[in-house]
Amino acid sequence: MNTFNNKLAIVTGGNSGIGYATAKELIAEGAKVIITGRRKEAVEKAAGELGAIPFVADQANLDDIDALKKEVENQYGKVDILFINAGITGTLGSIENMNPENFDNVMNINFRGAYFTLSKFIPLLNDGASVVFLSSNVATTYRPNSSIxxxxxxxxxxxxxxxxxxLAPRKIRVNIVSPGPTKTEIMTKAGLDEKTLEGLDAWLTDQIPLKKMGTAEDVAKAVVYLSNNNVASFMTGTEILIDGGMIL
Structure with missing residues (x-):
């Protein structure tokens, strides 16, 4: 398949998990893909495996976003697909006991960084481009200890x-994918040990009507679908929930 031949895609946080799986799908469909991440070794390793272009950048750092924009503009000119994927869970805890450092870490990457990634790249987006944000089904749930x-x-x-x-006047479509529990490294990065993770997986699976966890590939296919003007040209401002019915 060559759906995205001659298309340039950027995937933030593309060295693991959902970002990695999405970059893989886009490349399989013919796109040239730039992946970003904070860790040089991890980004370069992933890019080598995928056949992607690596760029070391921290989404929380506006100087890094500027550097990425400058590099893309100088080397490639315009962008067709922007998947703003990078994010962290941060440390779980109650509102009463939360510390400002954790608040700032999560908001700087997940919210401020995502906002300014879009803001700075708008001039580089081709008319008719696709932007997809990675959100989560927790955006519409209010479980304790996960407020930030x-x-x-x-x-x-x-x-x-x-x-x-x-961006509608330029035919640029902006959509959202919101996974539920998905088998990725994000909870390990949150500092949970293997035994705790196994217990959490079992508990989460029990909350899901389909009785299974999602995969990074499930989410990647939805991102690729939304990025395809041949099938999703009339979709913008849409949120696709990929959570096995968890919020029903």
Whole structure:
């Protein structure tokens, strides 16, 4: 398949998990893909495996976003697909016991960084381009001990829908994918040990009507679908939930 021949895609946080799976799908469909990440070794390793172009950048750092924009503009000119995927869960805990450092870490990557990634790349987006934000089904749930992560994703959804209206005159579509529990490294990165993760997986699976966890590939296919003007040209401001029916 060559759906995205001669198309340039950027995937933030593309060295693992959903970003990696999405970059793989886009490349399989013919796109040239730039992946970003904070860790040089991990980004370069992933890019080598995928056949992608690596760029070391921290989405929380506006200077890094500027550097990425400058490099893309100088080397490639315009962008056709922008998947704003990078994000963290941060440390879980109650509102009463939360610390400002954790708040800033989560919001700077998930919310502020995502906002300014879009803001700075709008001039480089081709008319008719696709932007997809990775959100989460927690944006519309209010579970204890996850207030900051949930708020960061709820804010992201608001940005995406406003952007969809602002960019519609240029036929740029802005959509959202919101996974539920998905088998990726994100919870390990949150500091949970293997035994705790197994217990969490079992508990989460029990909350899901389909009784299974999602995969990174499930989400990647939805991103690729939304990025395809042949099949999703009339979709903008849309949120696709990929959570096995968890919020029903």
């Amino acid at each position: 992560y949930q708020a960061s994703k709820a804010g992201l959804n608001s940005i995406a829908k406003t952007a969809a209206v602002e």
